[in-house]
Amino acid sequence: MSTTATNQNPSISNTFYTSLFNVPDGERIRKCLQCGDCSGICPFGYLMVYPPSRMIAFLRAERFNKVLDTDTVWMCVSCYACTTVCPSQIPLTPGLMTRAKEELLLAGNVPTELQSALEFSQRYGNPLGESPRKRADWIKGIEPEVKILGKVRQPVDVLWFVGDYPSYHPRVQLSTKAMTRILNALGVDFGILGPEENSDGDSQRLAGERGLFEMLAEKNGIAFSKYQFNEIITTDPHVFNALKNEYPALGISYPVRHYTQFLTERLDQLKPLLKHEVNARVSYHDPCYLGRANGVYDEPRELLEAISGVELVEMSHNHANSLCCGGGGGGMWLDGFQWEKAHVRLSEWRIHEAITTGADVLAVACPYETPRFEDAVKMVQGAGKLKVKDIAELLTEAMGD
Amino acid sequence: MNIVVLVKLVPDLIEELTIDARGVALDTTWLRLIINEFDDHAIEQGILLKERSGGQLTVVAPDVEGVDDVLYTAAAKGADRLIKLVGDFEGGVNNHALARAFAVVVNELQPNLVLTGVQAHDDLDGPVGPLLAEYLKMPYVGYVAGVTVSDIKTSLRKEYPGGLIAEMEVTLPAVLGIQAAEQPPRYVAVSKVRQAMKTSIIEEQPVPELNPSGGPTVNRMFQPEAAGRATMIEGDVEEIATRLVEILKETGVL
Amino acid sequence: MNQDIYIVIEHLRGQVADISYVMLAAARVLAQGTRGDVVAVLLGHNAQGLANDLAANRVLYLNHPMLADFTSDAYQKVLAGLIGQAVPRAVLFGHTSVGMDVASGISAQLGLPLVSQCYSIRAEGDTLKFVSQICGGKIMAEGDLPGPTVLITVVPGGFKPDQGKSTQSPQVAPVPVPSLEGLRVSLKQYIEPEAGDIDITREPILIAVGRGIQNQDNVELAEELAKALGGVVCASRPVVDQGWLPTTRLVGKSGKTVKPKAYLALGISGAPEHVEGITDSELVIAVNTDPAAPIFDVAKYGAEVDMFDLLPALTEQVKQAKGG
Numbered sequence: 001m002s003t004t005a006t007n008q009n010p011s012i013s014n015t016f017y018t019s020l021f022n023v024p025d026g027e028r029i030r031k032c033l034q035c036g037d038c039s040g041i042c043p044f045g046y047l048m049v050y051p052p053s054r055m056i057a058f059l060r061a062e063r064f065n066k067v068l069d070t071d072t073v074w075m076c077v078s079c080y081a082c083t084t085v086c087p088s089q090i091p092l093t094p095g096l097m098t099r100a101k102e103e104l105l106l107a108g109n110v111p112t113e114l115q116s117a118l119e120f121s122q123r124y125g126n127p128l129g130e131s132p133r134k135r136a137d138w139i140k141g142i143e144p145e146v147k148i149l150g151k152v153r154q155p156v157d158v159l160w161f162v163g164d165y166p167s168y169h170p171r172v173q174l175s176t177k178a179m180t181r182i183l184n185a186l187g188v189d190f191g192i193l194g195p196e197e198n199s200d201g202d203s204q205r206l207a208g209e210r211g212l213f214e215m216l217a218e219k220n221g222i223a224f225s226k227y228q229f230n231e232i233i234t235t236d237p238h239v240f241n242a243l244k245n246e247y248p249a250l251g252i253s254y255p256v257r258h259y260t261q262f263l264t265e266r267l268d269q270l271k272p273l274l275k276h277e278v279n280a281r282v283s284y285h286d287p288c289y290l291g292r293a294n295g296v297y298d299e300p301r302e303l304l305e306a307i308s309g310v311e312l313v314e315m316s317h318n319h320a321n322s323l324c325c326g327g328g329g330g331g332m333w334l335d336g337f338q339w340e341k342a343h344v345r346l347s348e349w350r351i352h353e354a355i356t357t358g359a360d361v362l363a364v365a366c367p368y369e370t371p372r373f374e375d376a377v378k379m380v381q382g383a384g385k386l387k388v389k390d391i392a393e394l395l396t397e398a399m400g401d
Numbered sequence: 402m403n404i405v406v407l408v409k410l411v412p413d414l415i416e417e418l419t420i421d422a423r424g425v426a427l428d429t430t431w432l433r434l435i436i437n438e439f440d441d442h443a444i445e446q447g448i449l450l451k452e453r454s455g456g457q458l459t460v461v462a463p464d465v466e467g468v469d470d471v472l473y474t475a476a477a478k479g480a481d482r483l484i485k486l487v488g489d490f491e492g493g494v495n496n497h498a499l500a501r502a503f504a505v506v507v508n509e510l511q512p513n514l515v516l517t518g519v520q521a522h523d524d525l526d527g528p529v530g531p532l533l534a535e536y537l538k539m540p541y542v543g544y545v546a547g548v549t550v551s552d553i554k555t556s557l558r559k560e561y562p563g564g565l566i567a568e569m570e571v572t573l574p575a576v577l578g579i580q581a582a583e584q585p586p587r588y589v590a591v592s593k594v595r596q597a598m599k600t601s602i603i604e605e606q607p608v609p610e611l612n613p614s615g616g617p618t619v620n621r622m623f624q625p626e627a628a629g630r631a632t633m634i635e636g637d638v639e640e641i642a643t644r645l646v647e648i649l650k651e652t653g654v655l
Numbered sequence: 656m657n658q659d660i661y662i663v664i665e666h667l668r669g670q671v672a673d674i675s676y677v678m679l680a681a682a683r684v685l686a687q688g689t690r691g692d693v694v695a696v697l698l699g700h701n702a703q704g705l706a707n708d709l710a711a712n713r714v715l716y717l718n719h720p721m722l723a724d725f726t727s728d729a730y731q732k733v734l735a736g737l738i739g740q741a742v743p744r745a746v747l748f749g750h751t752s753v754g755m756d757v758a759s760g761i762s763a764q765l766g767l768p769l770v771s772q773c774y775s776i777r778a779e780g781d782t783l784k785f786v787s788q789i790c791g792g793k794i795m796a797e798g799d800l801p802g803p804t805v806l807i808t809v810v811p812g813g814f815k816p817d818q819g820k821s822t823q824s825p826q827v828a829p830v831p832v833p834s835l836e837g838l839r840v841s842l843k844q845y846i847e848p849e850a851g852d853i854d855i856t857r858e859p860i861l862i863a864v865g866r867g868i869q870n871q872d873n874v875e876l877a878e879e880l881a882k883a884l885g886g887v888v889c890a891s892r893p894v895v896d897q898g899w900l901p902t903t904r905l906v907g908k909s910g911k912t913v914k915p916k917a918y919l920a921l922g923i924s925g926a927p928e929h930v931e932g933i934t935d936s937e938l939v940i941a942v943n944t945d946p947a948a949p950i951f952d953v954a955k956y957g958a959e960v961d962m963f964d965l966l967p968a969l970t971e972q973v974k975q976a977k978g979g
Binding site for chain 1: 413416435589
Binding site: 427527531532536540556567570578614618625633638653 | 724758759785794801842844854953954955956957971973
């Protein structure tokens with residue numbers, strides 16, 4: 001009686017396995033205990049044919065080709081939950097999941113919606129398919145006029161990297177305008193790249209398009225090098241993550257902060273401007289790329305608590321175990337695909353949690369979240385009155401007219 | 402199987418189109434050119450046929466801004482040969498001129514099958530495909546949404562409105578105007594295209610003279626009235642319904 | 656050589672296509688300018704009946720079994736011969752799966768100029784002018800129609816089909832058909848679209864429903880209007896999520912991009928994720944009780960009215976307009 005293990009294309013498994021060692025700390029994958037914590041905490045783990053721990057099992061059994069034959073890796077929203085709980089500290093999200101998506105992408109196995117977002121990013125420098133020339137159209141009508149560095153050609157103190165959705169999406173533009181008001185009220189000397197700005201590329205990277213990410217980063221790097229500024233700020237945690245953690249490896253390195261960090265530093269200056277009360281019970285949603293991925297939990301809460309009338313209540317999933325809105329890792333452009341498999345949306349789960357706390361307002365700090373959560377509010381019974389607001393919008397509300 | 406796909410690049414409608422100072426052509430300052438969507442389908446159909454029956458796939462395009470990227474992307478998808486027609490294309494040429502230029506190259510390549518998009522949105526003198534077919538004295542069928550090639554015959558599915566399909570047979574060599582490939586144009590990773598840039602060669606074929614005769618002369622180019630916010634229809638429900646029926650009639654819908 | 660205007664009549668499975676009437680309407684305008692005749696060219700087999708309501712001075716009828724159904728090779732051969740002999744002032748073809756297959760080939764074969772995507776034509780004194788619609792309708796190109804003979808492919812919208820219909824049957828003159836040997840294209844069979852398997856990207860008239868439809872039963876109201884108009888119902892995300900319509904009917908970022916002639920948006924707010932699927936629509940009409948709904952920024956016409964009040968009235972009026 002022989003029990004020879006079948007040798008199913010060992011070369012694919014081997015190549016993939018060794019490629020993971022190139023990811024920082026990637027060789028930790030050798031220490032996988034098969035505890036299953038990752039698959040358990042994964043919000044869509046129950047739907048994946050091969051959730052993270054099973055992927056590793058098949059990888060070790062040299063049967064990874066089977067994993068690549070399925071498309072359930074596209075259910076991964078790169079929320080970092082698995083990476084955060086792994087006892088062996090394997091970089092599951094940036095390593096395993098992203099690399100698996102890369103393989104699928106190279107084989108042409110891409111859901112259509114994601115394909116469009118990637119092709120648009122290549123052609124127009126943003127995944128929404130909008131003209132790059134209109135990237136700064138949102139500044140129309142704002143006084144004082146927002147400085148576009150290519151036009152003013154002066155050094156500024158702060159470069160504000162606006163991002164794709166804050167530039168183009170009509171709902172998110174409202175938060176962008178709110179942010180502009182705050183920066184002006186604080187007398188911050190800032191400028192934007194405008195049409196020279198390309199997508200940060202981080203979500204595209206996590207969706208498996210490393211080549212596209214590098215192409216976009218290169219373009220942004222060239223734009224940065226043309227101007228003088230002391231630091232970069234952004235309202236977009238994905239931009240924050242890319243500039244802080246990924247761009248330096250490509251030789252593009254600048255000090256960068258999320259706007260909540262920037263404003264908290266100036267709270268002494270900001271607080272007197274928050275003259276009006278905002279009477280509301282507010283639940284704050286920790287964005288994956290601000291919280292789990294980069295450890296920024298306190299600053300957003302400090303800003304909210306600075307608004308008088310705000311009663312901050314935590315949802316049951318908060319700080320490091322916050323529930324992803326479903327937008328990351330390409331999730332913004334996989335809605336149809338993920339809906340078909342799950343018939344439930346992560347954003348809707350989160351709305352349920354917000355209602356449970358009795359919140360009037362769900363406060364967010366990431367541009368993917370406002371449209372996602374507002375859509376979810378429409379779908380969830382009893383959520384009708386819940387408002388979704390970016391922290392910047394709540395601050396301007398407190399600032400009054 | 403020796404397949405040739407002919408591609409042209411057209412203005413990207415995402416960008417604002419403006420008319421040049423002379424008022425007879427598009428202003429090219431901000432004009433972005435992208436692959437004609439139907440030609441992209443033609444490439445995909447060509448690749449599918451190559452994957453099924455083997456053979457060689459050549460992609461030919463005129464030298465305008467952005468053509469290199471289009472050709473390298475085709476190579477990354479599986480095209481074997483890339484040919485760029487070099488000539489006085491920058492100012493824009495009509496399809497009669499382009500078809501004549503393509504005909505010279507296709508004659509040399511002697512393919513079994515020529516694929517091209519059924520039309521392009523900037524066609525002012527008819528689509529390229531059937532013009533080319535006539536210059537080559539080959540049969541032409543357009544609005545093709547499926548091609549099967551066997552040793553004995555080549556059958557295709559031609560689309561009519563309302564989803565009706567006509568299954569036809571055509572003798573080779575032939576030119577087909579592709580409406581839709583059998584699957585949507587595949588995605589190709591940026592890293593693969595960059596790889597193709599290093600390993601593929603774009604052959605240049607000079608076109609000494611372009612002959613546009615057969616196309617019309619444009620005296621004036623203009624944009625239809627700009628759309629702003631919707632014109633609101635007032636009145637009670639019956640009045641609104643009446644006005645809507647009128648509008649539908651005016652626009653040829655009813 | 657003459658000043659007549661020829662039209663190549665398109666018919667499919669026993670019915671004259673609407674574009675033929677549009678072309679006849681256009682031809683009548685041109686013929687007034689050239690003072691020639693409007694001559695309909697009908698290729699078919701036992702198809703003389705189709706000539707009955709054509710608004711033409713006369714019909715040239717080419718009858719042959721090989722012409723019973725359209726094939727590019729046969730039609731081009733016959734038409735090239737006819738046009739080459741008659742040399743009319745203009746020949747109109749539909750900008751369709753039929754017309755486009757042969758117009759260019761004839762242009763190349765006979766060395767005659769060709770103007771395509773033609774939206775309107777008119778006579779101004781001795782000059783004949785055309786206006787063509789290119790770049791997805793965003794650009795109009797105008798010029799003189801070259802002589803002595805010009806071929807034109809016509810798109811719908813510039814002329815009303817009613818203007819191409821006549822209550823008096825025109826005179827039908829049989830024309831001998833040349834030998835049709837050695838044809839390279841042949842028709843094997845027609846395949847009907849599967850019932851229920853609708854591809855909304857190919858539909859010219861779409862009735863779109865959004866959250867405002869409120870429940871599955873109400874979708875029926877939209878279906879009735881669609882049926883009356885000869886269109887199809889599609890939807891935005893919330894409707895499909897609820898399962899009231901299949902995903903194949905979804906329009907927008909997660910669904911399909913559509914390019915219909917007319918898009919009637921009922922109870923749809925107009926969020927970017929939906930709107931990006933309809934930007935190439937020729938005519939968007941929006942009905943929504945919320946005057947601030949972003950859909951009104953992309954629609955050409957709007958009505959701030961409850962769609963449940965409007966639907967029955969509109970359906971009824973459409974039925975009357977079609978039947979009456």
